Amino acid sequence: MYINAISHYLPSTLIQNNYYTQLKGFTDEWIFQRSGIRQRTWAADNENTHTMAIEAVASLVNGLPRDISDVDLIVGATYTPYDTVGTLAHAVQGHFNIHPAAAVTITSACSSFINAVEIVEGYFATGKSKKALVIASEHNHSYSSEDCDQSAHLWGDGAGCVLISAERCSPGDIQIIDVHTSGLGHIGKGVGGICLKPSAGGLTMPYGRDIYINACKFMAAEARDIVEKNRYMLDDINYLVPHQANSRIMDHVAKILGLDASKVISNIEDTGNTGCASTLICLSQNWQRFTKEDLIVVTVFGGGYSSGAMLLRK
Numbered sequence: 303m304y305i306n307a308i309s310h311y312l313p314s315t316l317i318q319n320n321y322y323t324q325l326k327g328f329t330d331e332w333i334f335q336r337s338g339i340r341q342r343t344w345a346a347d348n349e350n351t352h353t354m355a356i357e358a359v360a361s362l363v364n365g366l367p368r369d370i371s372d373v374d375l376i377v378g379a380t381y382t383p384y385d386t387v388g389t390l391a392h393a394v395q396g397h398f399n400i401h402p403a404a405a406v407t408i409t410s411a412c413s414s415f416i417n418a419v420e421i422v423e424g425y426f427a428t429g430k431s432k433k434a435l436v437i438a439s440e441h442n443h444s445y446s447s448e449d450c451d452q453s454a455h456l457w458g459d460g461a462g463c464v465l466i467s468a469e470r471c472s473p474g475d476i477q478i479i480d481v482h483t484s485g486l487g488h489i490g491k492g493v494g495g496i497c498l499k500p501s502a503g504g505l506t507m508p509y510g511r512d513i514y515i516n517a518c519k520f521m522a523a524e525a526r527d528i529v530e531k532n533r534y535m536l537d538d539i540n541y542l543v544p545h546q547a548n549s550r551i552m553d554h555v556a557k558i559l560g561l562d563a564s565k566v567i568s569n570i571e572d573t574g575n576t577g578c579a580s581t582l583i584c585l586s587q588n589w590q591r592f593t594k595e596d597l598i599v600v601t602v603f604g605g606g607y608s609s610g611a612m613l614l615r616k
Contacts, residue, residue: 303419303426303466304475305614309362310462310586311354312573315344322455325448333455334571338549342458342574344443351384352393354461355439359394362463373400373465375431377421378407379414379438379578381498381604382445382505394437404431410483411496411604412545414438414578416612419466419481426468437463440577447504453496456548457505458574462582476592476614480532482524483610490516496605507605517551517603522558524611525601532613536560538597541588545602546570546580555601578604592616 318341319330333339345354355378363370378390385393389407394400404425410417415438425431442457466478487493491509495516498505507513521544529536536559544552549570556566567584576583581600592598598614 303423303468303478304470305464305478306467306471306475307362307366307465308463308586308589309358309365310460310583311357311361312343312460312583313345313349313354315346316341317344319455326451326454328455336550337456338568338570339456339574340571343460343576345441345459350444351380351382351390351439351441354441354459355390355394355437355463356397358439358461358463359398359435359437362465363398366465370398370400370435373433373435374403375422375425375434376400376403376405377418377434377436379409379418379436380407380440381409381411381414381577382441383407384441390437390439394435410608411606412547412578412580413483413602413604413608413610415582416481416600416602416610417483417608419478419612420483420610422466423481432468434466435463436466437461438579438582440579442505442575442577445498445505447506449503450506452510453505453507456575458576460573460576460579460583462579462586464582476616479613479615480528481610481612482528484520484524484608486516486520486607486609489607493606495607513605514548514551516607517547518554518558520609521545521551521601521603522555524609525555525559525599528611528613529599534597539565539599540596541565541567541592541598543567543581543584543598543600546573546584547575547603
């Protein structure tokens with residue numbers, strides 16, 4: 303599989319840490335030391351998961367040498383849906399008049415983007431699709447509970463998208479060498495680690511420590527496994543793009559893998575935790591940074607629990 307094009311959208315509203323000084327008494331330095339966040343992006347009142355996804359796709363479409371109508375599969379990824387019936391994928395399909403394409407939206411918390419890519423792999427393998435559009439969009443602010451001391455200050459909003467083909471379309475394409483996901487609902491606090499239940503107070507994180515421990519363990523394990531499975535060594539990695547949950551998690555994952563901090567790509571300081579869109583946004587922001595033969599590893603962990611990794615070669 304090959305990534306032909308990539309784009310992202312971040313809302314213009316920036317919420318500095320001092321917002322939580324006034325709200326919760328948390329200082330800028332207290333938040334930064336524990337999360338790596340200085341500010342987060344929040345959707346405006348007239349924005350939502352759908353509109354941010356559409357903005358991300360619009361930026362991608364504007365740079366394409368061909369019409370987007372040849373897309374035959376649309377996969378949306380989110381755990382903060384604007385509409386649970388008219389889903390993210392269908393909203394994009396309708397806005398851009400993409401037909402006839404299969405459209406599905408999935409969720410596995412913050413690993414949803416990697417799961418979406420794996421779904422594309424399955425469609426390609428069965429010959430049901432040849433060109434897919436994957437969109438990850440999160441409107442965390444609309445769901446987060448400001449009463450949650452552990453997580454209220456972490457969340458940001460944003461979206462990203464990629465166009466993926468079964469065959470190489472141009473010399474600038476990046477190859478998806480491999481993609482893998484795991485369900486981990488049986489470990490640790492599992493489905494209780496982080497919660498978003500109807501009529502139950504919004505997005506909360508009652509077991510942050512358990513999430514931290516397992517995120518470090520499984521993000522490192524997924525990265526190592528996918529590299530070694532494809533007969534590379536950890537020293538061969540040029541860039542690591544981890545889920546942007548917490549800078550301390552990212553630092554610890556890099557330490558476990560023996561990677562220098564210069565190889566870790568992060569945007570959490572400026573965007574906050576943008577959920578399953580975070581690694582996609584990071585990839586889009588740094589797309590021009592990647593050079594020929596670069597090996598890039600994306601690794602994620604989601605509440606629930608779930609994990610996954612993707613191995614890319616420029």
